[in-house]
Amino acid sequence: MxxxxxxxxxxxxxxxxxxxxxxxxxxxxxxxxxxxxxxxxxxxxxxxxxxxxxxxxxxxxxxxxxxxxxxxxxxxxxxxxxxxxxxxxxxxxxxxxxxxxxxxxxxxxxxxxxxxxxxxxxxxxxxxxxxxxxxxxxxxxxxxxxxxxxxxxxxxxxxxxxxxxxxxxxxxxxxxxxxxxxxxxxxxxxxxxxxxxxxxxxxxxxxxxxxxxxxxxxxxxxxxxxxxxxxxxxxxxxxxxxxxxxxxxxxxxxxSEAEWQVDLNRWLLEKGLLRLEEGGAGPRRVAPDSVAYSLTPGRVYLMREGRERGGWITPREAPYNLERVREALLEVRTPDGGPAVAEVFWGEEIYRGPRAALGPDLVAIPTPSVELRGGWEGKELAQPAPRQGCxxxxxxxxxxxxxxxxxxxxxxxxxxxxxxxxxxxxxxxxxxxxx
Structure with missing residues (x-):
């Protein structure tokens, strides 16, 4: 033809x-x-x-x-x-x-x-x-x-x-x-x-x-x-x-119109679920005794044994720690008192295939008007959104x-x-x- x-x-x-x-x-x-x-x-x-x-x-x-x-x-x-x-x-x-x-x-x-x-x-x-x-x-x-x-x-x-x-x-x-x-x-x-x-x-x-x-x-x-x-x-x-x-x-x-930018790594720091070391950049700052860290936008990774450098969380310990982190994410509030996270998806429920194990363990979906990031400066939890739309x-x-x-x-x-x-x-x- x-x-x-x-x-x-x-x-x-x-x-x-x-x-x-x-x-x-x-x-x-x-x-x-x-x-x-x-x-x-x-x-x-x-x-x-x-x-x-x-x-x-x-x-x-x-x-x-x-x-x-x-x-x-x-x-x-x-x-x-x-x-x-x-x-x-x-x-x-x-x-x-x-x-x-x-x-x-x-x-x-x-x-x-x-x-x-x-x-x-x-x-x-x-x-x-x-x-x-x-x-x-x-x-x-x-x-x-x-x-x-x-x-x-x-x-x-x-x-x-x-x-x-x-x-x-x-x-x-x-x-x-x-x-x-x-x-x-x-x-x-x-x-x-x-x-x-x-x-x-x-x-x-x-x-x-x-x-x-x-x-x-x-x-x-x-x-x-x-x-x-x-x-x-x-x-x-x-x-x-x-x-x-x-x-x-x-x-x-x-x-949607953006009002707030929320740093999930700052929140994990405040909840004792993340510790950042001096030196290095980005995820290289994650201390081995951390439970989890976040990458933009809203992706959260456990420090899994055998996956992350310095990871220690075994498959048996993962469900407990995932639930701890999920509950913490749902507690995040914006400066005006509203929830920053609308929903948290479990990676094992939404990802399948040969690259699924490398994906995030949790994915936080923000409420409308909120932009989630994974910052490494350890400064403000929330600040006015730098862009008008998210x-x-x-x-x-x-x-x-x-x-x-x-x-x-x-x-x-x-x-x-x-x-x-x-x-x-x-x-x-x-x-x-x-x-």
Missing amino acids: LLGRKKRVCVVSLDGVSDDLLEGAFQEGRLSPLAAVWKQGGVAPLSSSIPPISSVAWATYATGVNPGGHGIYGFVDRDPRSMDQYIPTARDVAAPTLWARLGEAGLKPTVINLPLTYPAQPFPGTLVAGFPAPELRHAAHPPELAHTLIDSGYLVDPDPRLASDPPAFFAEVKKTIACRRRLALRLLKEDWNLFHLHIMATDRLNHFFLRARLSGTPYHQDFWSAYEDIAELVGEVVEGLPKGTELVLMSDHGF HTLEGAFLWIRDREPKPGNILDVPPTLWSLLRLPLPGDFEGKVLI
């Missing part, structure tokens, strides 16, 4: 965008190109990964398995043998990706700027890596595409450090969207079966200027001007799709043209795409089809 006659699916993902934000904007007469597309399909809520952050969510989407299978638990992780911190990359994703599977099956995927795809790995298709991507020369496959990116001054992601200079930040957001538009419209003309365009700028806008969505707030016009550029980009991509293409819009997690477990969406998808989890999107492509489902996909 000729490539051009095979089924095509286009996915446009808007990082950290809720359908409530979009539909509210549509009602106000905003984002007209996207609103016109939105009327052509149905939408359903998606719950995110645990924890609900982009690297974990998109690794889950990219592989069709939970973090225990793909091994990504956050933008920062630790080697338990040395307690050194590191930033996971595409090389750390321990399960095959959707695009690698499709390429091996003789189909041609094109993937643009999904997080945790750097450095670009070779496969039968086209990929431009997403955040974090420090060097463009390693950010594309085939490799010659990297030269085009470099020559054009391509921006993978707005620089978050510019948020302290709002005019410069919004200018860079708009420049990033313009780069994405030029690349997407060019690659859209090539042969493909799966075309995935990811927009990371929405996450940046929501983190740093979520309150600007409200009328009368500073940078209100700048916020919506950037969103209008994104809506126009989506409209142009949809207009350029070959006839008969299945169209999917989605996001990976929700957002991630939420609920609030993501799945929209499909001419269909009414069922509510689900981000794990369910890969089998749903396989169904749209009319391919037999791989046996290791963990989700269900939502159409």
Whole structure:
């Protein structure tokens, strides 16, 4: 069968965008190109990964398995043998990706700027890596595409450090969207079966200027001007799709306004469950007689014997200590007296697979308006949130043209795409089809 006659699916993902934000904007007469597309399909809520952050969510989407299978638990992780911190990359994703599977099956995927795809790995298709991507020369496959990116001054992601200079930040957001538009419209003309365009700028806008969505707030016009550029980009991509293409819009997690940032390591220190030694950095400061420590966001690890450097807690002692830590986490309060933690998940209940044993033993989900971190300075337990928006477990969406998808989890999107492509489902996909 000729490539051009095979089924095509286009996915446009808007990082950290809720359908409530979009539909509210549509009602106000905003984002007209996207609103016109939105009327052509149905939408359903998606719950995110645990924890609900982009690297974990998109690794889950990219592989069709939970973090225990793909091994990504956050933008920062630790080697338990040395307690050194590191930033996971595409090389750390321990399960095959959707695009690698499709390429091996003789189909041609094109993937643009999904997080945790750097450095670009070779496969039968086209990929431009997403955040974090420090060097463009390693950010594309085939490799010659990297030269085009470099020559054009391509921006993978707005620089978050510019948020302290709002005019410069919004200018860079708009420049990033313009780069994405030029690349997407060019690659859209090539042969493909799966075309995935990811927009990371929405996450940046929501983190740093979520309150600007409200009328009368500073940078209100700048916020919506950037969103209008994104809506126009989506409209142009949809207009350029070959006839008969299945169209999917989605996001990976929700957002709420942030009020407090709470340091779980500070709380563990106060409860006598953690002791930090002088010298070293990050988890290397954890003393061997500690019970547990935390990594951002809300991940808590026991000092397990045979796993953590200096670990002493045996499998028999683990349940008692896990319950101690869980109860302590649920006691954390913000300065206004409200609970900081809404729920605590047990790692053994939510993670399964060859990398599950390396994952967190507990994951704390914050209450709306709270951001959890694992700090190493041992200073304030809680402080005003440094950013305007924080991630939420609920609030993501799945929209499909001419269909009414069922509510689900981000794990369910890969089998749903396989169904749209009319391919037999791989046996290791963990989700269900939502159409």
